[in-house]
Amino acid sequence: MAATVSTHRQRATGVGFDLQGALDVQRDLKRIDNRLPWLQERAMQTLLRRLPVEARRDIQAEYNLPAARIRDNLRASLIGGSTARAAGVRLVGQWKRGIGLMNYSARATRKGVSYSVYRGRRQVAQGTFIARLLGGNDQVVERYGPKVAMTKGRYIGHKRQRLEVLYRSTVAQMLAQGRRPERLLDFSRDVLRSEMRRLLDSYDY
Structure with missing residues (x-):
C-alpha cells in the first residue's frame, strides 16, 4: 500500500492511495483460494464508501469549511490490476481552482x-x-x-x-497537507483488514 502526491509546478494537485497486493489476514486460506479475489474486492468496496467520509472529517477538523463543500471535490474510485478485478482504491482531491x-x-x-x-x-x-x-x-x-x-x-x-x-487552497492541497496522507493510509489498512476478517468469519467453509 502506498500514498502518492501528484504535483504540477510544485503545487499539489491530488493524492492517490493505491492499496495493492495481498491483505494481511492471519488465517489458513488454502480452502478458499478461488474466493480470495472476490473477498478482497468486497473489502475494497467497503473502503471505497468509507475513505471519502474519513478524508472529509479529517479535513474538516482543520479547515473551517462545510462538509458539502469538501465532499463535492473528493473522488474515490476502484483501480484495476492485471485481471478484471479491482486491485486497489484511489482517492483524489479535485484540482480546479481554489475555494472562494x-x-x-x-x-x-x-x-x-x-x-x-x-x-x-x-x-x-x-x-x-x-x-x-x-x-x-x-x-x-x-x-x-x-x-x-x-x-x-x-x-x-x-x-x-x-x-x-480571492481564493484559498484547493481540496487537493488540503488532502496533501501535513500527515493527512499517512493518517488516511493507516485508516485504509485498518478498514481492509477488519473487513477481510469479517468476510472470512461469515464465509462458510
Missing part, C-alpha cells in the same frame, strides 16, 4: 473582509470587500489594475478598476 474566500465564514468589516480558513483562527484581508458578481453569487474581491470601461453590469460605460475574486 466567501466559503470561510467571510463577513465585511471597515478594514476589509474577516474570514477563517483554519478552525479557531480569524484574520482580515485588508482592502477587500464582498460584491455580488454578474453570475449572482457573492464573492470576496479586491480591485486591481488601471481603470477600464465596463462593458457589462450596472456600471456599463463607466471606467472602473477590475475585480479579482
